Every structure is written in C-alpha cells, then in structure tokens.
Amino acid sequence: MKASLNFHPVVWTLLTGTIFTRAASSMALPFLALYLSSSQQVNPVLIGITIGLSPLSSTLGGFMGGYLSDRIGRKKVMLSAIALWSLVYCGFALADHIVLFMILNVLNGLCRSFFEPSSQAMMGDLTESRLRKRVFSLRYTAINVGAAVGPLLGVYIAGFSSSLPFLITGIMYFLYGIALLIMLNKFSTAQITPEKKLSLSETLTVVLRDRILLLFVIGGILVNFGYSQVDSTLPQYLQTSFQEGVVLFSRLISLNAIMVILLQYPLSVFSEKWPVMNTIMVGCTLFAVGFAGFGFATTPIWFIISMIIVTIGEIFVFPSTSVFIDMIAPEGRRGTYFGAAQFRSIGNFSGPVFGGWLLMETGGHWLFIIIGFIILSSLLFYSSGNKLFSKTKPVSD
Template sequence: MKKINIRAFHPIVWALLLGTVFARGASYMAMPFLALHLSRSEGINPVLIGAIIGVGPLMGTIGGFFGGNLSDRYGRKVVMLSSIFVWTFVFLGFAFASSPLVFFLLNALNGICRSFFEPASQALMADVTEKDLRLRVFSMRYTAINIGAAAGPLLGAYFGMKSAGLTFEITSASYLMYGIAIAMLLSKYKVRNTASAKGRTAMKEAFQIIGRDKALRLFILGGILVNIGYSQNDSSLPQHLGQILKDGVVLYSVLLSVNAVSVVVLQIPLSRLVEKWKVLHVMVLGSAFFTAGYIGFGLSLGWAGFITSMLIVTIGEIFLFPSTSVFIDQIAPEALRGTYFGAAQFRSIGNSAGPLMGGFLLRSVHGHWLFCIMAFLVGASSFFFIAGNRLQSGQAVPGAALNESSVKG
C-alpha cells in the first residue's frame, strides 16, 4: 500500500483532520455522559432528560441546511469561526448549568453549532482539495472522527469520576484551541472566497434549487433508510443482546470496540482500494455490506456470529459514509457546495425515526425479525442511490439558470 503523500493535501485539510480528532474526542468525552450527569441532578426526571438529549440532533437536522447556505453566502471562515466559538461557551455552560431549561437551550445550541460547523468544514475540505483526492480526504476525516469516538468515552469515564463538570470544561478548552488554530490558518492561507456574488444565493432561492434537485432528494431518502438501520446499533442492538444472552451487556461493549478499532485500522487501506471506482459503486457496495451484516445480527445466537456481523457492518460504513460526502460534492454546483452539504443533514431524520421504529419492532416481532427488516430497508437505499445517480448524470446542474438571474449581489 502506498504511503499517504502529506504534501498532496492542503495544510488546512491536515489542521481540520487533526482538530477533528481532538475536538471529537473531547466531545465524546463529555456528551455520552450528559444523560448520567442530568440523572444526578435534582428535579430532572427521565422524560425531561429525554427531551434535553433529543433536542440536539433535532436542531442539528434542521440547522444543517441553514448553516451550509450561510457558508456559501458569507464564506466558510465566518460560519466556522462563529459557530466554534459559540460552541466553546456552550460546553462551558454545561459545566455550570443546573436548570433543566438551561440544559435544554444549551443542547439545542450544541446541535445548531454542529450543524453549522460540519457542512462548512466539509465544503472547505472540498474547496482546497483536488477532485480525485476528495474520497481519500473524506475517508481520513471519517477515521479522525472514529479515533476521537474511541478515545473520548474512556477519557470521559476517567475525568468524570473526579468531576462531571470537568469533562465539559476540558471539551470547552479543546474547542477554543481548535477555533484559534483554524482562525490562524485561515488568516495565513488565503483560501478562495466562496462568498462571491455568484454564490450569494438567498435562503428562499436555495430552497427552490434544492426542491428542484431530484438527485439530491433521492440521495436524502436513501440516506434516511441507511440511518434508520444504523441507529439500531445504539438503540435496539444492546436490548436484543440483553434479551437473548446472559452476557449481552459485555458482548455489546466488545462490539463497540470492534467497530471503533476496525474503522481506524481498515479505513485507509479499504478507501485506497476503491478510490478509483465510481462513487455510486462504492455506495452500493457499502449498502450490500450493511445488508449482510444486519442479516447476520438477525440470525446470530452467539458471540462469534455477532462479532463477525459487526465487522461486516463496519466495512459497510467504511465504504458508504465517506463516499456519500463525495456524492454530495459531485452533484453540488460549486457556488452551492455548503448548501448541499447542509441539505444532506436531513438524512439525520433516520437517526430520530430509527430508534422509535426499532423499539416498536423489538416489542412486536422480536429482534431477529427486526434486523432482517432493517437489512431490507438498508438494501433498498441502493435503489435510491442508483436512481439519483442516473438523474444526476443526465440532467443539467440544478439551479444554474436561477443563479444567473436572481442571486444576491
């Protein structure tokens, strides 16, 4: 396998990748323990805790489109820096908050900041990277996220034993340093201004463009199906293991480790293996691995079957999730790249609907059938991806005429 050529990527890309490791690690150190922290607070019942935890992803789903569009209109730098510095104070607020309303508002802001920062940062990575290297960049970004996800909870358990608020203070400091580093790099390297007159598409006009892009809508529908299935890893899978195995909790911990370690170890070699393939083929291959893995979850009765199935699911996410970012980059008009990355956040509807659907099926038809049904749903996503790719290949760039005549100056 060839070594990664460091000089092939812009310094800003490396800074964002390194920052992703530390920032995501810090976030995973604090946020997974938020429910536990809330449960120890007086006057916050389980229903309130559920509302507080759920508002973050909800606001993230809604806010992604707006954040991406704003980055097209006013530039990546403005949106990224404003969101990450607000984020810093959000995490600091978690450390000192005591009122349920304050926790609710803070987590709503947490979701908004993430939904503003992530599409803008992905669009910036694409802005400064050659097209044939973007799959590798997004694969490396996904690896960075998973390194943070693997290390963060372990650090959170260690620091959380000393003080629940300490984890949020460390996370706040990490995001502050990340923001300062981004500000310095964006001042040093003059990235082409994305907020040109051509790119200043008003929010209403952006909605019209997205509404006319059938390829994007089909992609989002396929992504929702994938996320409905993937959300079962956190919601239904541990319950299913607990129902059929005495040591199901232990096995679930092992499966999480298998997932995290496999992503870190396999991401780069597998992405190099398929980087010359068409993006659609990689996405369909990823869906096929997901489907096989969930059938495995449905049929497995012991450790070996579940571990093998988790490995297959992990290979599926390695292929599918980074390639979806490349697909969005390919179908997006250059002046609307941030808007498209933001609109893609609507896939997160699946993360909200999935646990509810999984809970209903787990109670109604048992876990074996649940995962077989999820395998069917995830497999069906390929039809949406294929249909969207065919539309994208055979149609003009969506909204091109609108951009020529009605953009804001």
C-alpha cells in the same frame, strides 16, 4: 504516498482538530444522561427529550448553516460556530436547571449543523477532485479515533468532577478555534462564490427541485435509520436475550471502533478506483447483510461476524456519501448542498423510535431482518439518483 497526502495546511488543521474535538465531545456528551440523572436528579422522560433536541436542531439547522457558508463565507460561519460551541460546553458545566440544559443542547446541535457542512465544503474547496475521496475518508477516520478515545478519558476525568469533562471540552473547542483562526488568516482559502446570490427561500426552492439530491437524501435517511439501531435496539436485544449481553455489546462496539481506525484508510485507497456510487452500493449491501445477520445470530461469534460485515459497509458508505455530495453540488453552492444533506439525520432520530416498536412487536429476529431490507431499499434511491446524475455530468472520482 507523501505526494498523495499533500493536502492544504487548513485541511490538515481541520483533520487534526476533528480528532481532538471529537475526543473532547465524546468524553462529555455520552455521559450527559448520567450527569442529568445523578447530579441533577432529572426524570428519564425529560432526559430523553433533552438528548433528542441536539440531533433535531442539527437536522433543521444544517441547511441554514450550509447556505450561510456559501453566502457570507466558510471562515465567518466556522469561527462563529466554534466560538459559540466552546461557550455551550462551558455552559453545560455550569448549568443547574433542566431548561438550561435543553437550550444548551439545542445550541449544541445548531453549532454542529453550522460547522460540519462548512468544514466539509472547505475541504472540498481546498482539495483536488481526485483526492477528495481520500480526504473525506481521513476525516471519517479522525472522527472515529476521537470517538474511541473520548469515552475512556471521560470516565477517568469524571472521577474528579462530573462537570469537568464539559469544561475541558469547552476549552479544547476554544483552542481549536484559535488554531483555525491563525491558519485561516495565514493561508489563502478562497472559495468559488455563486454567480447569482439567492435568498434563503430561493435557495431552498432550487435545492428541493434537485431530484438527484432529493433521491440521495431519501437513501441516506434509510441508511441512517438502519445504522441507528446499533446504539438503540441492538444493546436492548442483547441485554434481554443473551447472558452477559451488555458485555457482548461493549465488545461489538469496541470491535467496530478498532476496525474503522485500522481499515478506513487502506480500504479507501483500495476503493479509490471504483466509481463513488459503486462504493456506496457495495457498502449498503454489506450493511443489509450484516444487520440481517444480527437477526439470525444465536452465538457471540455470529454477532462478531455480523458486526465485521456492518463495519466494512460503514467504511465504504459514510465517507463516499460526502464525496457524492461534493460531486453533485453546483459550483458556489457546495456548502448549501452539504447542509441540505443533513436532512439524512431524520433517520437518526426516527430509527430508534420505530426500531423500539419493532423490537416490542416482532422481537430481535424479525427486527434486524426488516432493518436489513430497509437498508437494501436505499439502493433504489441511490441508483436512481446516480442515473439522473450520469445524464447531466460524467461520474468521476
């Protein structure tokens, strides 16, 4: 086991930093809406727009961030992004006008969209192909550990000052940047560069012509469209349809986080011998069954069972999508492909809108059944993309 976890020191730095920075951002950003409402007296419409600007800018900026990481190097992009990210969070603590919060959240999304594809590409650069599924699974575990701890810390720290979580987050990102700078200077992180450096427009043309990537992104949009219901329509449905629905929702979210932390690594090891696309398809099927289960559930125990199924699907799907992007990316363009994959986030901000409309028009029963079929339809795109890929390159783990 020790040998199997013998990752590059920079990879371990990225994994460890992911826990601390996700914990930091999770103790601040989930409370941004409350902070704007209570401390800044901003109206709900403007709050909604402000919150939505981050995923929107992240989606649009992902391709640019990935392209730059291939063109000028992962190190420059990552360190620049995290330095600005630190300033952004400190800015949240000091801002006193809604326009400033909007600008800061746009920058927050851009920093994420520049840093995340570059860091994932670097993990791929520095890890043997046979271990990449495991390293991306550990990354996903790190994200969830941070996301589980962060809100608890946020509630406690905000008790001293509502702006303090943002300031502490800025400091933690700064420290993470310093640690990365030291490790990147100490250890070699050479990346394969493209044989021919293309302009941004030429690179975009190449990516758009890659049918495998396009089919993968469409499948990812459908999956993210469905998964976004967990944070949007599911709490609304439970609150209006069940006694103590809010309590039930909080228990479901806690169950999801605990299961991901406990099962991510063993399930990733268990599935390592499966072809990557098989793992994704099993996960999507479980997603579909679990979400449809929400529609049929009439008691808390059935919601719990459905959430267990959804969580196992999540554990299989999300890390494996990173592995698949790594597999299809041409040498020297790994960052660009991870950046282009950020277009899957279209599902994250379109899902809650369409899901809310479905909830009003059809009710929760049909909403979640329809969502299950939407997620299931992603298999058509994933399998088509995989068939094309198998014709050009042998599928390997």
